[in-house]
Amino acid sequence: xxxxxxxxxxxxxxxxxxxxxxxxxxxxxxxxxxxxxxxxxxxxxxxxxxxxxxxxxxxxxxxxxxxxxxxxxxxxxxxxxxxxxxxxxxxxxxxxxxxxxxxxxxxxxxxxxxxxxxxxxxx
Numbered sequence: 250x251x252x253x254x255x256x257x258x259x260x261x262x263x264x265x266x267x268x269x270x271x272x273x274x275x276x277x278x279x280x281x282x283x284x285x286x287x288x289x290x291x292x293x294x295x296x297x298x299x300x301x302x303x304x305x306x307x308x309x310x311x312x313x314x315x316x317x318x319x320x321x322x323x324x325x326x327x328x329x330x331x332x333x334x335x336x337x338x339x340x341x342x343x344x345x346x347x348x349x350x351x352x353x354x355x356x357x358x359x360x361x362x363x364x365x366x367x368x369x370x371x372x
Contacts, residue, residue: 260316267309275302287358288347296340303332 256264278298285291311325351359 264309271302271305
C-alpha cells in the first residue's frame with residue numbers, strides 16, 4: 250500500500266499541478282537552450298527555467314511530504330536555497346569566462362572591455 254493513499258484529495262491535486270507546472274517550465278527552459286542562437290542568449294533560458302521550475306516542483310514536494318509526515322520538511326527548503334544561490338552564480342561565471350574567451354580571440358560580436366567600462370555608471 251502506498252503512503253500517497255493517506256494524502257487528502259485537494260493536496261494530491263495541488264501537488265500534481267505544482268509538479269506538472271514545474272516540469273513544463275523546466276522543459277520550456279531546456280527548449281530555449283536548443284532554439285536560441287548564441288551562447289549568451291542560451292544561458293538565460295535554462296537558468297530561469299531551472300530556478301522557476303525547481304521552485305514549483307519543490308513546493309509540490311514540500312506540500313506532499315509535510316502532510317504525509319505531519320510535520321514541515323526541511324530538505325526541500327535546503328535544496329531550494331542551494332539551487333537558487335548556485336544557479337545564478339554558475340551563470341555569471343560561465344558568461345564571464347565566455348566573454349573573456351571571445352575578447353581574447355578578437356570576436357566582433359562582443360563589446361571591447363574599454364567600451365563596456367564606458368557604459369558602466371560611475372558612483
